[in-house]
Amino acid sequence: MLIYTLKRLLQAIPTLLIVITISFFLMRVAPGGPFDGERQLPPEIEANLMAAYHLDEPLPMQYLRYMGNLLQGDFGPSFKYKDFSVTELIAQGFPVSLEIGGLAILLALLVGLPLGIAAAIKRNSTVDYVVMGTALTGIAVPNFVLAPIFALVFGVLLGWLPAGGWNGGALPNLVLPVVALSIQQIAYIARMMRASMIEVLGSHFIRTARAKGLNEGEVIWRHAIRPALLPVMSYLGPAIAGIITGSVVIEQIFGIPGIGRYFVQGALNRDYTLVMGTVVFYGVLIVLMNLIVDLLYSALDPQIRYDD
Amino acid sequence: MLESRYHAGRRHRLCLPLLLGMFAFANTGLAATLEIGIQGEPASLDTAKIGGTTWENDVLGDLFEGLVTLDPSGEYVPGAASSWDVSDDGKVYTFHLRDDANWSDGEPVISVDFVLAFQRLFDPANGAVYASLFYPIRGAKAHTKGNTDAPDLGVEAVDAKTLKITLDQPTPYFPTLLAHIAASPVPSHLVEQFGNDWTQMDHIATNGAFTPTSWVSHDHIAARKNAEFHAADDVALDGVDYYPVEDRSAGLQRFRAGGLDIVRDFSPDRYQWLQQNLPDAVHLAPQLANYYFALNQRDGHPTADKRVREALNLAIRRDVIANQIMGDVVTPASGFVPGGVSHYDAQTMPGLDQDTESRAAKAKALLEDAGYGPDHPLELTLRYSTTEANKRIAVALAAMWKPLGVETQLINAEGAVHYAELAAGNFDVGRGSWVADFDDASNFLGILQSDSPKNYGGYQSDAFDQLMNQASHETDMDARQQLLEQAERQALSDYAVAPIYVDVSRNLVNPKLDGWKDNALNRHLSRYLQEREQ
Numbered sequence: 132m133l134i135y136t137l138k139r140l141l142q143a144i145p146t147l148l149i150v151i152t153i154s155f156f157l158m159r160v161a162p163g164g165p166f167d168g169e170r171q172l173p174p175e176i177e178a179n180l181m182a183a184y185h186l187d188e189p190l191p192m193q194y195l196r197y198m199g200n201l202l203q204g205d206f207g208p209s210f211k212y213k214d215f216s217v218t219e220l221i222a223q224g225f226p227v228s229l230e231i232g233g234l235a236i237l238l239a240l241l242v243g244l245p246l247g248i249a250a251a252i253k254r255n256s257t258v259d260y261v262v263m264g265t266a267l268t269g270i271a272v273p274n275f276v277l278a279p280i281f282a283l284v285f286g287v288l289l290g291w292l293p294a295g296g297w298n299g300g301a302l303p304n305l306v307l308p309v310v311a312l313s314i315q316q317i318a319y320i321a322r323m324m325r326a327s328m329i330e331v332l333g334s335h336f337i338r339t340a341r342a343k344g345l346n347e348g349e350v351i352w353r354h355a356i357r358p359a360l361l362p363v364m365s366y367l368g369p370a371i372a373g374i375i376t377g378s379v380v381i382e383q384i385f386g387i388p389g390i391g392r393y394f395v396q397g398a399l400n401r402d403y404t405l406v407m408g409t410v411v412f413y414g415v416l417i418v419l420m421n422l423i424v425d426l427l428y429s430a431l432d433p434q435i436r437y438d439d
Numbered sequence: 440m441l442e443s444r445y446h447a448g449r450r451h452r453l454c455l456p457l458l459l460g461m462f463a464f465a466n467t468g469l470a471a472t473l474e475i476g477i478q479g480e481p482a483s484l485d486t487a488k489i490g491g492t493t494w495e496n497d498v499l500g501d502l503f504e505g506l507v508t509l510d511p512s513g514e515y516v517p518g519a520a521s522s523w524d525v526s527d528d529g530k531v532y533t534f535h536l537r538d539d540a541n542w543s544d545g546e547p548v549i550s551v552d553f554v555l556a557f558q559r560l561f562d563p564a565n566g567a568v569y570a571s572l573f574y575p576i577r578g579a580k581a582h583t584k585g586n587t588d589a590p591d592l593g594v595e596a597v598d599a600k601t602l603k604i605t606l607d608q609p610t611p612y613f614p615t616l617l618a619h620i621a622a623s624p625v626p627s628h629l630v631e632q633f634g635n636d637w638t639q640m641d642h643i644a645t646n647g648a649f650t651p652t653s654w655v656s657h658d659h660i661a662a663r664k665n666a667e668f669h670a671a672d673d674v675a676l677d678g679v680d681y682y683p684v685e686d687r688s689a690g691l692q693r694f695r696a697g698g699l700d701i702v703r704d705f706s707p708d709r710y711q712w713l714q715q716n717l718p719d720a721v722h723l724a725p726q727l728a729n730y731y732f733a734l735n736q737r738d739g740h741p742t743a744d745k746r747v748r749e750a751l752n753l754a755i756r757r758d759v760i761a762n763q764i765m766g767d768v769v770t771p772a773s774g775f776v777p778g779g780v781s782h783y784d785a786q787t788m789p790g791l792d793q794d795t796e797s798r799a800a801k802a803k804a805l806l807e808d809a810g811y812g813p814d815h816p817l818e819l820t821l822r823y824s825t826t827e828a829n830k831r832i833a834v835a836l837a838a839m840w841k842p843l844g845v846e847t848q849l850i851n852a853e854g855a856v857h858y859a860e861l862a863a864g865n866f867d868v869g870r871g872s873w874v875a876d877f878d879d880a881s882n883f884l885g886i887l888q889s890d891s892p893k894n895y896g897g898y899q900s901d902a903f904d905q906l907m908n909q910a911s912h913e914t915d916m917d918a919r920q921q922l923l924e925q926a927e928r929q930a931l932s933d934y935a936v937a938p939i940y941v942d943v944s945r946n947l948v949n950p951k952l953d954g955w956k957d958n959a960l961n962r963h964l965s966r967y968l969q970e971r972e973q
Binding site: 279293 | 563654659
């Protein structure tokens with residue numbers, strides 16, 4: 132297992148390198164630069180800015196300079212938010228996105244898994260239809276519709292919770308963003324669990340277990356759940372990486388200082404270093420999450436082993 | 440917060456009935472920390488590194504005080520300088536700094552703090568965006584360009600409390616220019632010690648009414664009252680928190696829920712609703728800001744022909760745009776410089792005072808004269824940056840020009856791309872706008888000078904440039920006003936641009952606040968605000 136893990140981590144390095152290189156050059160292809168805006172600058176000031184950020188150097192040289200700094204752990208300064216380095220921005224923003232995203236996933240699992248299992252066990256009953264109908268609504272209604280409605284109802288009209296703001300992560304400020312973010316995940320996880328459970332419950336070894344005389348409870352909880360979780364695990368790996376790097380919509384609407392908005396804002400501002408920093412960060416996360424999922428697979432399914 | 444619901448240990452909240460929830464303001468609290476929603480995240484607290492956005496005014500205006508500052512009505516008054524003398528030729532200003540002006544760490548504000556600030560502004564290594572605003576200072580432009588033979592910078596510390604600034608030409612609006620945040624001093628004792636890191640929260644010092652204590656990027660900047668401020672006794676608030684709220688709807692929600700006391704912008708679409716539901720909180724006031732379309736006058740563009748430009752301008756129904764499309768939130772423009780600028784009377788583009796039919800007929804005749812007709816229609820590309828309002832206006836313009844036989848291709852792009860394309864001259868008609876940096880007509884008219892980087896249309900008029908040049912040497916305010924107005928009339932009769940509307944400032948202010956005065960510069964220093972006596 133250890134050798135397998137190390138091999139995977141080593142294999143990740145060329146993958147990351149390719150991702151970084153493609154992103155670096157692709158970003159420069161987009162028209163417009165970091166200093167284009169309504170306040171068009173006199174040529175001498177624009178020249179000064181370009182020189183200060185080494186943007187006047189030939190592109191391959193800029194690339195080598197960036198990679199050199201990256202290997203020393205320096206993501207560079209943000210072009211737009213000049214009092215913060217990219218490292219500082221990500222270091223400040225990631226824990227926030229992690230907290231919101233992590234809680235959302237937790238909530239999604241706590242609610243979604245039981246719902247999916249219940250729907251599978253009571254297939255084609257009222258329970259099943261209600262759960263699946265609600266799940267479909269949860270998938271269909273987008274975040275940017277739900278979130279402002281939550282803010283309006285619970286924040287403005289009822290006044291039970293703040294309509295926005297982070298407030299250092301105080302509990303009242305967490306509730307609405309976490310719930311809004313989790314709705315879609317609950318829906319996906321419930322549907323996936325139901326489908327997976329139904330398939331597992333129809334398989335040979337379950338028939339064997341029942342033939343052996345085990346009661347239904349044991350069949351489900353001891354034998355069916357673990358294999359049924361496998362597809363959900365595969366989904367969760369990249370999904371978690373995506374969620375904990377923040378949702379732009381949720382962060383904009385609730386004013387949460389996470390890193391989700393940096394992906395979009397960085398691109399719109401042509402803040403090259405910020406975009407690269409978030410790309411590298413996200414890439415590393417994806418690699419790690421996929422690795423963890425694969426390791427968990429072998430814990431869940433005895434047939435899967437990674438011995439060479 | 441003025442009124443608080445959610446902070447631990449606060450008073451019980453009022454239970455408002457659901458119906459009245461639509462008008463939600465909770466009762467005021469005893470705390471005197473102002474919560475302001477600003478339009479975006481400031482780029483920096485260092486004037487040499489700011490990006491040039493209006494929300495930086497909101498934050499830096501409270502933290503720093505320049506030689507000159509603004510009163511609640513937006514008029515300039517002495518700030519860190521208690522008085523100044525001007526030489527007879529109008530080129531040398533001698534500022535006398537206040538004896539009681541101190542930094543928040545107790546060090547006195549001295550003239551070197553201003554010298555260093557201006558040096559950093561013009562240092563090529565910093566690429567300061569606002570350097571060009573202060574080019575009237577002798578040597579400023581040359582230093583910014585990095586010329587090795589630049590004359591000495593015209594900012595000199597005569598003694599600890601006396602500062603001498605020498606200009607290249609008399610600039611009568613220079614005092615009001617010094618109220619701009621880019622003219623703020625820097626604490627030279629900290630810059631010496633920490634260099635560019637002097638703005639870090641653990642050691643920053645400011646000389647304004649407030650000083651920052653923490654900055655969580657994209658979350659909030661917390662500031663507390665600066666006890667060392669010379670007018671600290673008059674500052675009623677204990678502190679100010681600034682929250683960047685880029686989503687206008689989210690800002691409105693937080694205001695309604697009581698999380699924010701002031702929001703520095705709202706979507707114009709919500710104005711009708713706000714007027715009905717939050718009439719005491721909504722503030723709409725004329726602003727020194729315009730919205731116009733640049734007309735490309737370079738060779739190869741149909742808009743290079745003055746007849747085409749005149750026709751296009753005559754055919755635009757600005758009242759329809761201001762009323763129907765913008766919901767009565769803005770005022771139609773008749774000239775380029777908006778009304779309300781000091782020492783200036785707004786000018787009217789010739790022909791706009793005629794009735795719609797005559798203008799339409801004249802426009803048609805002009806286009807025919809220029810060689811356009813049903814078998815040779817005028818084809819234009821119109822560029823705008825992607826917002827809902829811009830799109831509506833662009834579509835409206837295309838519709839207004841269609842009866843003339845004009846075919847308009849609408850191209851929208853995100854902000855950075857839009858302005859890059861404008862700067863490259865890839866357009867016939869291009870949307871632009873300008874918010875005044877300081878209260879003078881030259882801040883607007885300068886855009887049309889042939890050497891201005893913001894002159895997207897490439898308007899070249901010797902007569903205009905000459906008048907502007909003359910005005911910049913004129914010391915007599917009335918004579919200068921005449922020259923500037925003449926210059927604008929020249930540009931308007933050349934139909935150099937297509938002005939559309941004069942913008943307004945939109946603010947939401949908790950009615951429990953006293954001291955807020957709508958002003959044309961939309962500058963509102965928190966030091967003048969206080970909770971109304973109950």
